[in-house]
Amino acid sequence: MSGPQQGHRGSGVGREFFRVTLEDLAEAMETRQSEYGNPDEPLKFKIYRGRPRRPLTVRTPREPIPVDTFDGTALSTLLRYGYGISRQEFDTNGTWPYHRMVASARCLFGVQLYVCLPDGVYHYDAPHHALVLLREGDHRELLLRTTGTATGTGTGDAPPEAVFVLSGLFAKTAYIYRDYAYRLCTQEAGLLTGNLDLVARSMGLTVHVHHQFLDEPVHRLLGLDPDEEPALLVLPLHLGAAGAGRVRVGATAGELAAGLDPIAPTVLPGGLKVAQACPTLTEVNRASLRTDTTAFAIAEPVPPARSAAPPLPRPPHAAPELPLAAVLRSRDSGPGIFRPVPARIDGNELWARLAETRNGVVSDAVPAGAPVPLEIYLTVGDLTGIPAGAYRLDHATGALHPVRTAAEAQGTDAVAAIERVTIPGPVFRHMSAVVHLVGDRDWAFDTFGDRGYRVINQEAGLLAHRICVAAAAQGLSGRIVNAYHAEGVRKALGLTEQRHTPVFQILLARTGPGGRVIVPVEPEAVDH
Structure with missing residues (x-):
């Protein structure tokens, strides 16, 4: 297997942080702040002001259904059921009012969803079910190259219908949990990925999950501060089984970022600056960044565990179809x-x-x-x-x-x-x-x-x-x-x-x- 840039074991800060956050709850939570009356509390949602907006249709199918083309209705359906607002709950002190289709620690929803389409790069504004334009132009192939892949010529494959990027807006979670927010945001990014994949598959789309990508060009493309809101996952979406013809390519972060004009990161109201307030989170996040696709790891199979006791052989019947x-x-x-x-x-x-x-x-x-x-x-x-x-x-x-x-x-x-x-x-x-x-x-x-x-x-x-x-x-x-x-x-x-x-x-x-x-x-x- 091929290891990451610091060698197979990295710098060790990620492994140590894993030990603390999984094995030593007292240490992991010692800097936790109260969620009540906290002056660092940011807005409930990330909102861009003064940028062009693209409303999405509010008329969506009662169930996500297979599509032949990834048109505006298909995109709206995927975003609505993938990460849309599902309900409001009024409970003690009203601190957890907004709920989406996925779980989030205390309903803080630190993970943001960006959508790269043929005409531009957008942020998904969930409360208004709309897209906010960040950058014009087709950058889908650029995002593929950050993952070390490209659309293969002569394979019959087309570019992905869209590329989603999930980021962790750490301040939304760190204002309470400080360094521990890194565990919560990475968990939530996985939860959201699981749901986007479920909804996309019900529509006949295939999601390719990329944990490994070159961070700098993704951050520059979206206008993200890598300390405050790093990208966590890159998800190309293809109709049907397309995407199998993608080829491996080598690239460096510098060469892919060089042609992109910078976008100023959006600063949310609130007093918390993660890089100052969360030194361990920041150290682990920085250690995870990648600059060269040739150093991406190739995972080896993990042997399953063995059990001596006789098993219950298999579920006696298939599960009913899921609505x-x-x-x-x-x-x-x-x-x-x-x-x-x-x-x-x-x-x-x-x-x-x-x-x-x-x-x-x-x-x-x-x-x-x-x-x-x-x-x-x-x-x-x-x-x-x-x-x-x-x-x-x-x-x-x-x-x-x-x-x-x-x-x-x-x-x-x-x-x-x-x-x-x-x-x-x-x-x-x-x-x-x-x-x-x-x-x-x-x-x-x-x-x-x-x-x-x-x-x-x-x-x-x-x-x-x-x-x-x-x-x-x-x-x-x-x-x-x-x-x-x-x-x-x-x-x-x-x-x-x-x-x-x-x-x-x-x-x-x-x-x-x-x-x-x-x-x-x-x-x-x-x-x-």
């Missing part, structure tokens, strides 16, 4: 206090959906046909059809492998073990299940160097969104919880090596409203 739009609108993280209510949930249907979470994703972190570098562990509390206990999901076969002895796997002891290593807050009584995404830390940093921090969190976020959607299809809330003791989770799941790290913990249960008043934001839907 994606309705599920995305109903998906939620539960009320402020996550309090499950008794419910009879079909475990086999959930199992079948979990087994499909990785299907069809095209990512530069996972070679075609290779095992996924993140594994799903399912701790079952109260599901019909699956005995209580802890299991590892085999991505290749769909089998559930028990990861503890038969005696330990009975009753609700497995869920109680997770409760004991979770910071008090959520209620675990009547919990349907808990999902952990376990990543190979050494794989991430040995392969991608300091950029491995982004890669492992973003890949995990992609899967986490799929899991939350799978749960929402059965009326379950999916609460992502970072407040757990990683070593305790390892023991609860029978993991014996430090390299295997629980990157996400997701609580799944049916919950009540919890005092919330929910107001849906419905687009003007049309039948198809």
